[in-house]
Amino acid sequence: MPKAAVDARITVPFLGEDCTIELFGEPRVAVSHAIDPALARSPDWPAEVRAGRPGMYDRDGVSQLAVPIVINDQVVGAVAFAGSRSRPHTRADLDLAERLAHHIALSIENAWLYDRARRALQAREEFLSIAAHELRGPLSVLNLAVQTLKRRNVPEPTRDRVVALVERESSRLTRFADDITEITRIRTGSLHFDDGEVDLVQVVRDVATRLAPDIERSGSMVSIEAAHAVIGHWDPLRIDQVVSSLLANALKFGLGRPIEVAVAAADGWATLVVTDHGLGVRVSQREAIFRPFETRGAGAPLRRSRSGPVHRAHDRHPVRRHGARGAGDRWWLALRGPAPAVGCP
Amino acid sequence: MVARASWSGSRSRVPMSNERRTVLVVDDDPDILEIIAIVLDLYDVTAVTASDGIEALAAMRGSGELGRVLLDLMMPRMSGVDVLAAMKRDPALATLPVIVISGNYHTEQAVLAMGADEYLLKPVDVDALMRVVSRFVRVVGWSQQGE
Numbered sequence: 001m002p003k004a005a006v007d008a009r010i011t012v013p014f015l016g017e018d019c020t021i022e023l024f025g026e027p028r029v030a031v032s033h034a035i036d037p038a039l040a041r042s043p044d045w046p047a048e049v050r051a052g053r054p055g056m057y058d059r060d061g062v063s064q065l066a067v068p069i070v071i072n073d074q075v076v077g078a079v080a081f082a083g084s085r086s087r088p089h090t091r092a093d094l095d096l097a098e099r100l101a102h103h104i105a106l107s108i109e110n111a112w113l114y115d116r117a118r119r120a121l122q123a124r125e126e127f128l129s130i131a132a133h134e135l136r137g138p139l140s141v142l143n144l145a146v147q148t149l150k151r152r153n154v155p156e157p158t159r160d161r162v163v164a165l166v167e168r169e170s171s172r173l174t175r176f177a178d179d180i181t182e183i184t185r186i187r188t189g190s191l192h193f194d195d196g197e198v199d200l201v202q203v204v205r206d207v208a209t210r211l212a213p214d215i216e217r218s219g220s221m222v223s224i225e226a227a228h229a230v231i232g233h234w235d236p237l238r239i240d241q242v243v244s245s246l247l248a249n250a251l252k253f254g255l256g257r258p259i260e261v262a263v264a265a266a267d268g269w270a271t272l273v274v275t276d277h278g279l280g281v282r283v284s285q286r287e288a289i290f291r292p293f294e295t296r297g298a299g300a301p302l303r304r305s306r307s308g309p310v311h312r313a314h315d316r317h318p319v320r321r322h323g324a325r326g327a328g329d330r331w332w333l334a335l336r337g338p339a340p341a342v343g344c345p
Numbered sequence: 346m347v348a349r350a351s352w353s354g355s356r357s358r359v360p361m362s363n364e365r366r367t368v369l370v371v372d373d374d375p376d377i378l379e380i381i382a383i384v385l386d387l388y389d390v391t392a393v394t395a396s397d398g399i400e401a402l403a404a405m406r407g408s409g410e411l412g413r414v415l416l417d418l419m420m421p422r423m424s425g426v427d428v429l430a431a432m433k434r435d436p437a438l439a440t441l442p443v444i445v446i447s448g449n450y451h452t453e454q455a456v457l458a459m460g461a462d463e464y465l466l467k468p469v470d471v472d473a474l475m476r477v478v479s480r481f482v483r484v485v486g487w488s489q490q491g492e
Contacts, residue, residue: 135448144381144469147470147471
């Protein structure tokens with residue numbers, strides 16, 4: 001609080017022999033200035049000041065002034081002046097101290113707003129950088145594919161493979177555009193949920209069918225374990241998105257090893273557990289992995305996955321509603337729907 | 346998984362080892378691996394693919410036929426930067442030409458300083474790809490001026 005330090009200095013000895021400005025909370029942030037630092041004492045903030053009311057009081061025969069620093073109706077700190085025995089504080093001193101506290105509050109609030117704006121700009125730059133990077137892969141494929149198709153002497157089987165690549169990359173770019181839109185909705189709080197009756201087991205089977213080409217290419221064997229249907233009241237689109245994301249990431253980082261998907265219901269909860277035996281998530285990354293654009297991957301730490309970055313934002317936010325956590329190579333999703341309760345026919 | 350590209354149609358005989366017309370393509374994106382292998386095959390260059398750095402190093406150490414390595418940077422398990430560093434530490438791999446193909450323009454100077462021979466920024470096109478490949482591998486049907 002460099003400006004606050006200046007404020008503390010210029011008010012001494014006008015408003016008192018020492019001045020302390022403190023922001024409440026952890027860690028404690030305070031600046032002070034005293035005519036005689038050896039005699040300076042940390043103020044004992046009276047309850048009335050913490051409650052937002054200024055006060056004049058006496059401590060050891062010396063008058064004290066204490067006024068709260070208020071930002072958006074919240075008491076975030078206080079300013080205290082210790083007077084002298086020869087000159088007790090007056091009502092005019094209290095009024096001046098309150099005006100000073102108001103200016104200090106404005107300074108602090110401006111600093112907070114600036115910091116928030118700076119971080120928002122930084123996040124936007126980061127997002128644009130990642131988005132551009134993610135686009136370059138599909139664009140490379142499309143570029144090379146189109147140039148290949150323009151050749152006259154490309155064998156028919158090769159041409160068919162290239163056309164299939166173009167279709168795949170087009171779908172990938174469409175999904176990416178959809179994900180970008182979803183992220184915007186998540187961040188502006190305008191993500192809409194359209195709940196209905198959903199069989200979680202059927203969703204898992206549908207996703208596995210849709211991802212069959214990716215499963216085949218990965219080399220992983222995907223098994224689905226479910227004793228019965230698990231039916232609840234959720235948003236089918238969001239559930240599909242989360243299941244797709246979890247399975248896609250297991251395929252990407254599963255190193256071709258088996259993937260188990262288990263769906264169960266108990267005690268009013270539905271649980272989905274996706275287990276792979278590939279690259280694990282480092283303990284230090286287990287919370288970071290849920291932040292937008294974070295991913296696992298030893299060689300590409302926290303910034304890239306073919307399908308991961310944007311889908312991780314999905315994992316975080318709709319799943320925030322339903323609840324999910326990761327545990328190394330095992331990702332689980334717990335859902336609790338309102339009435340009707342989770343159950344099975 | 347290390348895989349050899351095999352396409353029906355005009356696949357030519359694998360060249361003799363002293364011709365070094367095999368290129369190792371390393372990328373964790375299977376579609377990029379596939380399209381680059383297709384393009385190389387059209388110019389009679391054999392592509393061997395690897396989807397991460399560990400597979401790539403295994404392929405390099407297991408083959409005496411590689412004429413060039415096309416290397417992505419951001420991959421799981423072992424990044425392209427780590428692969429490049431490992432290659433430069435290994436006398437058997439240190440002189441193997443490396444073309445880095447990346448979507449991140451910030452890393453160009455750093456990887457060239459580490460010993461990469463060329464740097465291509467994605468998205469790449471056929472001419473740019475074949476220009477750098479042809480510096481160390483004989484290609485059929487492509488010239489500096491294009492087709």
